Amino acid sequence: MKKLVLAIDIGGTKIHIGHIHDGKILKEKIFPTNSKAAAVEILHKIRTQIESFQVDFDVIAIGVPGLVDEKKGIIYDLNNIPSWKEVHLKDFLESHFKVPVLVTNDANMFVLGEKCFGKARNYRNFVGISIGTGLGTGIFIDNKLYAGNYSAAGELGSLPYKDKTIEDYCSGKFFLQQYQLKGSEVYEMALKGDEKALRIFDEYGSHLGEAIKMVLFLLSPQAIFLGGSVSKSYKFFEKALKDSLASFPFSRVLKDLVIETSDISKVAMYGAAALVEARLDKASKFSNQTPDIQ
Known part of the structure; x- marks a missing residue:
């Protein structure tokens, strides 16, 4: 039952x-x-x-x-x-x-929901990156959720990056700390074609691309699924993210990689x-x- x-x-x-x-x-x-x-x-x-x-x-x-x-x-x-x-x-x-x-x-x-109900059903090895107030990462390896000790596997956001951490540049914190705007505000501006907002998303996408390179070097998953509130703006930073990924040295890994946003509310x-x-x-x-x- x-x-x-x-x-x-x-x-x-x-x-x-x-x-x-x-x-x-x-x-x-x-x-x-x-x-x-x-x-x-x-x-x-x-x-x-x-x-x-x-x-x-x-x-x-x-x-x-x-x-x-x-x-x-x-x-x-x-x-x-x-x-x-x-x-x-x-x-x-x-x-x-x-x-x-x-x-x-x-x-x-997030990744359990995506695996059982969403786009990840047919992937044995994938990573989910949830982007909101912070940044969280869930990992499936050989069709198993890998949580690690203290459920701490995949703490990508805590890795050092530039003068702070990945989370500071790749979550909602980026918009607040760098531009004193909420991510939702930048999104609304971008919908109206605001040039500043579009530039902000380009910058953001470049940072997230660098973070995803770290995931590729470490885990080389078949797919990466983006979730959380910031992922709703993906169309505005997708190109910058992929431009950033273009310098990843293992082209065959990059060629086969699937990057999509979760469509599960x-x-x-x-x-x-x-x-x-x-x-x-x-x-x-x-x-x-x-x-x-x-």
């Missing part, structure tokens, strides 16, 4: 809750993350929001943007929520709601359902190629 899943995607600016059954989102809500609040205050806010949802569920699946001890459900050192240095989220929610709680990195939720919600299938039910029916957790 398929389980009723309560999916929670915790981000630096918002928290998204979805009620999912049999691959369908039945109900959902989004509320802002008070990222500057004390850890316990945020925990109680999440619990209160779950209670106010007023739905039945068999399991809670959560994605967070940082390090996770997946067995114990402990979250460590979230950059976008500074007070979350060591949060025992699994114990906190299980003791109150009396259902199993699964916790993983939010980028893993709320992909992390579906990834939560896939996580439950993979972890608890073991035999997912969402895909002909059942993803395993490694």
Whole structure:
């Protein structure tokens, strides 16, 4: 019997809750993350929001943007929520709601959703890059999700780049730090043909292309899927990204590489359902190629 899943995607600016059954989102809500609040205050806010949802569920699946001890459900050192240095989220929610709680990195939720419901179904080796407030990377190797120790595999955004990190130049932070604009504002400007906005996206695409080169050198995946709010602007930075990739030395790898944006709305919600299938039910029916957790 398929389980009723309560999916929670915790981000630096918002928290998204979805009620999912049999691959369908039945109900959902989004509320802002008070990222500057004390850890316990945020925990109680999440619990209160779950209670106010007023739905039945068999399991809670959560994605967070940082390090996770997946067995114990402990979250460590979230950059976008500074007070979350060591949060025992699994114990906190299980003791109150009396259902199993699964916790993983939010980028893993993204690639699980893409694998089971999206364009990645037919790829055994691929990478998903989720670009929003920050930058997260999920990895599938030989048809298995590779999370690594503390779910920290694929922390591409933390790699040094120029004077800061990849995340500073390849996430929504780039627009704020370099131009004091939100990515959504630059997007709206670009839609109107604004030359400044188009130049900003060209610059952004060049940086993201450099980051993708690092992925190619390390993993050489068949495909890379872009998700998150910034990926909606892909048409404005696609050319600059590919121009940047043109200098990658292994032309055969580049020739076969597929780069696409995710076309699944709320992909992390579906990834939560896939996580439950993979972890608890073991035999997912969402895909002909059942993803395993490694």
